[in-house]
Amino acid sequence: MSTRAASLAFALVAATLASACTLVKLNDDVHAREARVADAQAQLDAEQARQAALHDEMTRLNADLEQKQLSLAELQSRLAQLQQHNDQLVAANVAQLARKQDVQRQIGVYQARLAALAQDRGMSEADKRKKLQALHDELQRALKLMLLS
DSSP: OOHHHHHHHHHHHHHHHHHHHHHHHHHHHHHHHHHHHHHHHHHHHHHHHHHHHHHHHHHHHHHHHHHHHHHHHHHHHHHHHHHHHHHHHHHHHHHHHHHHHHHHHHHHHHHHHHHHHHHOOSSOHHHHHHHHHHHHHHHHHHHHHHHHO
16 A cells, blocks of 8 residues: 555544544533433422422412411401400499399388388387288389399
8 A cells, every 4th residue: 555545544544533533522512411401401390399389388378378367357256246245244234233232222221111110119019010011012012023124
């Protein structure tokens, strides 16, 4: 083989080897880029999963907030009802207290009349019995009226 043919063959082999090296480098570069793309896709998938989880958490928190607001409104309503009931009880207690005081006053009047009748020395026993019976009848009527009201 001539030097020229050997040089040409050597140049052809060198070009082929250079091309092969370039192809190997390009192939390695493609694989490295594919790996980076796969990593980026995995990171994107993980970020999308985190975003979906955050969205679900936000939805749950909004639902909890609405429930708590409903519960707060319900509690406020119940509190208003309790306050109204308490006001009614206070009014009833005031009325009951006034009635109790009136009954105690009436009892005091009857006790005073009985004591006066018992201490009256100028009245005969028959008159005392009549007055006692009249007081008894009056007390019975008063008690019936109290029970009816």
